Amino acid sequence: MGDYNSRNGNSSRGGGSRSEGPRRDGANRGGNPRRREEGAEGGRPERSGARKHAQRGGSGRNVGKFQAGPNRAGFREERIVARQNEPDLPSDLDVKDLDPSVLQDLRSLAKDNADAVAKHLIMAATLMADDPQLALRHARAAKDRGGRVSVVRETAGIAAYHAGEWKEALSELRAARRMSGGPGLVAVMADCERALERPEKALELAREVDTAELDEETRIELAIVLAGARHDLGQHEAAVVELGKADPRPDAEGVSASRLMYAYADALLAVGRKDEAKKWFEYSKKADVDGLLDTVDRIRELS
Template structure:
């Protein structure tokens, strides 16, 4: 898989480079470049290319936890929860770290194994997670409760977490709480917390603003189509000028084809966070 110009591998943090020290210098540098490319392609939502780089990384550094984590993240984004879960388990075994536990629980959820997801979420290692991972785990577990039809339990879990000082993960917590309130039918509460999520979401990791607009009955349209129509109108005016120039003395007009491309503007599609 090709490496983009300017990608050196030095973009990785020190912890990953520590893992790569088990490799030869040349191999470590190559693996680092492919790991950066995995992140770039995931950000671009080019999952096939991301998988290609991840497979190269695993082939060259299969015992490195960061390599297996990269593979797991791509599989997770692809919706291949069985493969992702296998990779995340391998990362845990190789590194001794449980930081991927929220994603492992979500994989169990994605596989339709709610009971196993809840059992993993309440395991001893789950209690040892840091604050950020605990917040992510809470969001996932609330989703499991909703899958099981336990909406009140999901709302109560999230309600206990959303109050307090803002944290880097607050936007996602607010969003999850608003989404659960929507399912429960509390439109006013959902509006309040979608607004809170939108205000806190400085990195645009959720579609809280769009969800808030939906609740307020605001329809967002793609203005690009309107601009296309304006361009067509200007082209049509130019054509009319050409027509005047093409009229001969007998009053005949040269035949010119008109491409009628008038369209109604289409509403932008939202996505769930």
């Protein structure tokens, strides 16, 4: 478990859910911070309902109430130490590079603090693929400053996921899901359960969401992860069924489609349907125009 290099394509760690967190190219899902690029194809994704944030320090909301957070002994000292240990931020970062919807969410914070959070989110996005540990430090710094904002918690969860901190990832993604509602990054959460060697939990988590609420890419990601959970349990026929529900099609194109075909071929091979498996590896190879998968090797093995 937890092997990012597993070739079977049945999990994010082995080619399943590919949530890459707060990307700078705008091609993001789940409400993660994105860097905005003028004229980028696809633009801003549809969002199911606007987020609603409580008024921070609203007029008289907490008057006379005990507050365990900022008033507890040692809180100020802990906060100072945390700020001193934050990773450095380059001087040329521009918070306007973030998607406007993310900047809107951060308006619930004080301006200077919101700017710092935005810059840490940008760094987390930038470093996610090449230096996931440093990306996680930036995401944690953003959380320390703006942990009441769902997109910040979501970013912390994705960063923890890429850094292999499965428990932390689950905790943060659950928090983000509670704050914003909706299915959240259910495929990533399910894959974390697999990494923690809890495939039953991954299957349970999937039953909590209405797949009709998910876009096609997310449905594919979830199917791949759930098939992986079935394989973990030795339920290889059920894995074929899970992937079949996602409707793999020989003429489909794109990264998600090619990975679905790959996972489907691998599941067919696991139940002894070698000839069918080879065909689906070939379909996957055709759809994989960027050559991201090892379909050539798999086809050669079956020839």
